[in-house]
Amino acid sequence: MNDALLDFAVDAPRHLQVACTIERGTRxxxxxLSAFAARTYLDTYAHYARPEKLHRHVDAAFAPVRQAEELADPHTATLLARRGCLAAFAQVRRSDAPPCVDGAFPVELHRFYVDRCWHGRGVSQQLLAEVRRAATALGGATLWLKVWEHNARAIAFYRKSGFVDVGVSDFFLHDDRLTDRVLVTSLASPLPFPRPAGTAPCSRS
Incomplete structure (x- = not known):
């Protein structure tokens, strides 16, 4: 159950699409961000893990102090998608890639969370387009991620977005060992879907 795998609708009919403002987060x-990440993570995995282990993971991963550190990290880009309120966010970072990722200059899509009420509205596509730009700005030529092997909807979205499955990686929820699929795409490849009209570009400031 790695972080770049939250469940969301694969397709967004054009008449349901909305335009979000996407900008880089600050401290x-x-x-x-802490409250949003914890809520969406628990909303997704409440039925798949023991509550005490899930809450320990959330408390450690999404504490406000931890989020402030990640927001200030020059090697991590945290992108916030807003439609009035926070609708989604993604974190892109420089990190060590697993051996099955053999593309040049790999950058990781570490987290990709979309609030359930915005599923199927085109938010995922808009945010992923900005993820690719942020990864390129971090010096990346290859974008990779880990997604829980049983999250079929997320895997379908990533495959439709140009990612390919290259292997597996372990994820430990305390002493529970789970399996993630490792997916990769080239940042030189064009997106398979257009940016919806009215989408604001990511702020680089």
Whole structure:
């Protein structure tokens, strides 16, 4: 159950699409981001893991102090998608890639969370387009991620978005060993879907 795998609708009919403002987060966003990440993670995995282990993971991974550190990390880009309120966020970072990722200059899509009420509205596609730009700005030529092997909807979205499955990686929820699929795409490849009209580009400031 790695973090870049939250369940969302694969397709967004054009008449349901909405345009979001997407910008890079700062330390002042830590509180809102912490609450949003914890809520969406628990909403997704409440039925798949023991509550005590899930809450320990959430408390460690999404504490406001931890989020503030990640927001300030120059090797991590945290992208916030808003439609009035926070609708989704993604984190892209420089990190060590697993051996099955053999593309040049790999950058990781570490987290990709979309609030359930925005599923099927085109938010995922808009955010992924900005993820690719942020990964390129971090010096990447290859974008990779880990996704839980049983999250079929997320895997379908990533495959439709140009990712290919290259292997597996372990994920430990305390002493529970789970299996993630490792997916990769080239940042030189064009997106298979257009940017919806009215989408604001990511701020680089």
């Amino acid at each position: 002042t966003d830590a509180g809102d």
